[in-house]
Amino acid sequence: MNDITIRALCPAGAGDDYDWAACCEAFPRLHALEITPQSPRYHAEGNVGIHTRMVLDALLGCDHFQAARGAQRETLFLAALLHDLCKPETTVIDPVTGDIGQPGHSRRGAVDVRALLWRAGVPFELREAVCRIIAVHQVPFFAFDSRRGESPEFIARRLSWSLHLPDLMCVARADMRGRLCADQQARLDDLALFEQLAREDGCWGTPRVAASAHTRLMYARGAAVHLDTPLFQAPGSQVTVLCGLPASGKDSWVARHASDVEVVSFDDAKAELGLKHGENDGLAAHRAVDKAKALLRRREPFVWNATHLSEQMRGKTLDLLYAYDAQVRLVYLEVPSDTLFRRNARRDTTLRQQDLARMLHRWEVPLPWEAHEVSYQVASGRPGD
Incomplete structure (x- = not known):
């Protein structure tokens, strides 16, 4: 597996399809997705392999992906292809209820994909763009119902400082469309609302402006500060x-x-x-x-x-x-x-x-x-x- 082989997996133009067999040859760990179960509540379509191919199909039909070229197009495809790579290793089945979960698969997936792409010689910027999307690909689903109590504005702003929000949202939409679940439309509506919020706040496609680097830093770390007002920084080392x-x-x-x-x-x-x-x-x-x-x-x-x-x-x-x-x-x-x-x-x-x-x-x-x-x-x- 090398950089050229990996980047060639991405369909080059409109109407081109992906080769699942070639993807599995480049990333043998994808084979395990075919025998990894998922919760029927969120993934009635079946195993992770089925879901991943449905996500790729949804991605190829996305206007944002179709308009993308070069490294951006490769970023979107690789992020969608590998977003659930670590579900096999993180699968937990409740012995009493039979409920299936994959806690931490996003974060672990980003770490494992980083090592795989680094060994293959994928350029740093492309690799990190892929890994940053994988690490947070579920976050937009729950921006209005954060378990950490974070506001959607805070989530959008901090994400804008690490990645290109339109790319993340493209993969998130493909992830949601590439499944069968009762709340699919409700989640897609949440994604649309999150995009509108980001557009109005000035962080759609560009990092949210902050009054100073210190203001941005303290805000990102959870301080109750106003991004448009410079925060005083006490002298230190x-x-x-x-x-x-x-x-x-x-x-x-x-x-x-x-x-x-x-x-x-x-x-x-x-x-x-x-x-x-x-x-x-x-x-x-x-x-x-x-x-x-x-x-x-x-x-x-x-x-x-x-x-x-x-x-x-x-x-x-x-x-x-x-x-x-x-x-x-x-x-x-x-x-x-x-x-x-x-x-x-x-x-x-x-x-x-x-x-x-x-x-x-x-x-x-x-x-x-x-x-x-x-x-x-x-x-x-x-x-x-």
Whole structure:
């Protein structure tokens, strides 16, 4: 499987159809969808494979998809094709009632698809556009009935800062049309209302404007602020938070760009404590956090050098920094898969290749609203890297 093969799966023009067999050959995990049951309440059409093909059929009939070209068209098709890829692994059947559910399949699907497309060499922008849609493809269905108590305006605005809302809505509509359920029309009506809201609020097809980066950040994190009024930011440390898989170039970035500032590093803390990879991580984390707090209290600039791979782990660092009024720049680093594993094999580390591969199951690329500034530095990879 490679980039060219994957992108060729997308029907090129009007009237062209997709080849399901070719899709399954490129992504063998699609075969498992054919034997994965779904709740008859929401999917009376049958198994996940049937649903996925119905979604693709609905997508091909969508005006937005028919008007799309190039990478945008490929994004829509791949997101629809792979949106339920992790339903087999997340299927839960209640032993008493027989109810079927697939909790967390969207988020896990985005993580697994990211690893698959990265290994295949799919360009970063295309890959992340696909994964961001997969991660939230159900969110528009429930924008007016959020389990988190979020308003539809908040949902639309934050989504607009991470993806192209018309693309998400195109896939969401295809997902809803590609099934048999009692509330199908009601959900389609909700999608139409959500689109109208986004249009009126100025976030349909473009990120919602905010008065400042700090205003946007605090709003996205749930603060009760008005987006059109600049929010005062108290003075604090200027902090660069590095993010990326091991061997993606974080140490080299520090050497090139931040050799004159303090560095907080879990790896350095482990080395100072004489610990190997996976050995007493809590002690090393405590040491690194203590150093960060001391710098934050003095409002000194520094770099936080760690993988920060999952949203959960990244969130712990960011929560601490924002509690001390830090101005945060997130720098995400990435290299191709062959470069990454080659680097890890030849460097002085206790991180085994199989451990590195397992880390892919926690890999969530930061979203643009997670910091005051987010920079994506993706290397193409060259011999000798």
